[in-house]
Amino acid sequence: MPILGIIASGISGNLFTQGAFDSIATTTLGSSTATITFSSIPSTYTHLQLRMYGVSNATNRICIAYNSDTTTSNYNSHYIEGNGSTDYAGNVTGVAGNTYFTQSTTQPFSSIVDILDYANTNKYKVQRALSGNDANGSGTISMYSSLWLNTNAITSLTITITSTTFAANSSFALYGIKAA
Amino acid sequence: MAKDNTYQAIATTTATGSTTSVTLSSIPGTYTDLVLILQGGPGSSGNSLYVQINSDTGSNYSTTDIWGDGTNAESGRTTSATFIRILGRGIGASNNLSNSSVTSFMNYSNTTTHKTLLNRSNPASAGATATVGLWRSTSAITSLTVTSESGNLISGSTFTLYGIKAA
Numbered sequence: 001m002p003i004l005g006i007i008a009s010g011i012s013g014n015l016f017t018q019g020a021f022d023s024i025a026t027t028t029l030g031s032s033t034a035t036i037t038f039s040s041i042p043s044t045y046t047h048l049q050l051r052m053y054g055v056s057n058a059t060n061r062i063c064i065a066y067n068s069d070t071t072t073s074n075y076n077s078h079y080i081e082g083n084g085s086t087d088y089a090g091n092v093t094g095v096a097g098n099t100y101f102t103q104s105t106t107q108p109f110s111s112i113v114d115i116l117d118y119a120n121t122n123k124y125k126v127q128r129a130l131s132g133n134d135a136n137g138s139g140t141i142s143m144y145s146s147l148w149l150n151t152n153a154i155t156s157l158t159i160t161i162t163s164t165t166f167a168a169n170s171s172f173a174l175y176g177i178k179a180a
Numbered sequence: 181m182a183k184d185n186t187y188q189a190i191a192t193t194t195a196t197g198s199t200t201s202v203t204l205s206s207i208p209g210t211y212t213d214l215v216l217i218l219q220g221g222p223g224s225s226g227n228s229l230y231v232q233i234n235s236d237t238g239s240n241y242s243t244t245d246i247w248g249d250g251t252n253a254e255s256g257r258t259t260s261a262t263f264i265r266i267l268g269r270g271i272g273a274s275n276n277l278s279n280s281s282v283t284s285f286m287n288y289s290n291t292t293t294h295k296t297l298l299n300r301s302n303p304a305s306a307g308a309t310a311t312v313g314l315w316r317s318t319s320a321i322t323s324l325t326v327t328s329e330s331g332n333l334i335s336g337s338t339f340t341l342y343g344i345k346a347a
Contacts, residue, residue, distance in 0.1 A: 021187040026212065026346035051213055051344070053286040055293065082246030082255025082310075107314055110286040110296045130298055132312020136242035137259045141312045169292050173212055173346050175186065 019178065024048075026173040032057055032165040038174045039156040043119035045176030050113040050157065054170020056102040060162040062111065064146075065096035066125065066154045072096060074149045081142035095162070097146040100131035102161070108170075109133035118154040125154060190341045195220060197335030201327035204341045209289035209320050211343030216283045216324060218267070218339045221304075223331015226272035230263035231283070232325045233295070233315050237262055240316045245269050249307035263327070264313040268303030277336050278304035288321040295321060 022045070025038055041048070052062070065075075077098035080089045092098045102109045111131035118125060125148040132141040148154075159172060188211075193202050200223075207214065222229055232241075239260040246255045249271050256269065266283050273279040281301035288295060299311040315321075326339055 021344075023186045023345055023347040051284075051286065053213075053296065080246065080253070082244065082253075084244045084255055084257030087246050087253045087255040107316075108286070108293050108296050110284070110298050110312065112284060112298060130300065130310060132244060132296070132298055132310075134242050134244045134296065134312045134314040136314060136316065137257070139242075139244040139257075139312060139314075141244050141246050141255075141310050143310060169290065171212070171287055171346075173344075175344070 022176045024174045024176050026171065028171040029166055029168050031168050034160060034165045036159040036172050037156060041155050041157070042176070043153050045119070046117065046179040047177040048115040048118050049175045049177060050115065051173045051175070052111040052113070053108055055105065055108050055167040056161055056164055057105060057167050058164035059102045059105065060164050061095060061098060062100045062102065062159065062161050063096040063098055064113065064127065065158040065160070066148050066150065067152060067156055068158060069150065070096065075146065077144055077146040079142050079144040081140050083140045084138070097127055097148060098144050099129040100142060100144065103133040103139045104135035107133065107135040115154065121151050121153055123151060124149050186345050188343050190343050192338065192340040195333035195335060195337040197332055200332050201325050202333065202339050203323060203325045204339065205323040207322050207324070207341070211289070212287065212346040213344045214285040214288050214321065215342040215344065216285070216339065217342070218326065218337065219280045220277050220337020221273050221275050221279045221334045222328040223275055223334065225275040227329040228265040228269055228273055229267040229281070229326055229328055230265045232263050232327070233321050234319060234323055235325065236317065241313065243269065243311050243313045245309055245311040247271055247307055247309040264297065266299045266311070267301045268306060268309050269311055271303055271307045271309065273303035274305060275331070275334055276304060277334060285321055291318050291320055294318060
């Protein structure tokens, strides 16, 4: 139950009913790492949310592959993005599910990815992402919608950044959202 | 796997119309991310609400944003600013309660890296905005102050802060 009606500062409560928004797994990197995998994802939720925060050791594209599927023709993405002066939109093919193209090797990026109806075996899977990276004078903000052309339930996520690594202290947290 | 209370309300406050800002303080460091949800507006139409962290009024903030007003889409930037707008940067908000904003403060308690936020805001009848913000500090975030850019916060504006726990 939403609790937006709470009016007294300091009152505690839950945005979701107990156990409706669960932490599945979290990884914080101890050293630079190229690939992060969340496996054995249970199918007991309705949606997944992946929250990423970190620094990339070179600017490049963050992708999410499902169930170890590296056939890039199975993925497609569209995005709208702003770079502080210009807005633009595009379509990306030939790589796994896109979430962002990092812009800085010193300032952290953030990305919140919703993976909808991930366990449904009757439809292709869609992820949407809000991502950004500001470096006090440069950076981008973007919204991606990505499609995985597969009806299998998603049981694993493999997060990569093309041709580089995520720096130490980058964190990746996966949550499950239940239906009523 | 943690099952209980992953997404918790930390505090809620409602503006009375007599102040320009509200502060959510004594934020515990026990979560991974913070989420601030507000519905309300500035005292003067066409302005925004902005956030400052840990009472820092220095030029330590910057943003990159994109917005659309129903006709045009544009992108803008602030550098070495003294705050981060979290309600309709570029298009402004109406001085009523029909504006909404959701801001995630990512990895807010780590003391190694600078802090970023992701914001989506919807000023009533004006458009939609997405913003990434940077606070160039390695301090853990312990307080957030939200201020009306012009006039007092509209009475009835609500500000609710949530914490999301990791596994």
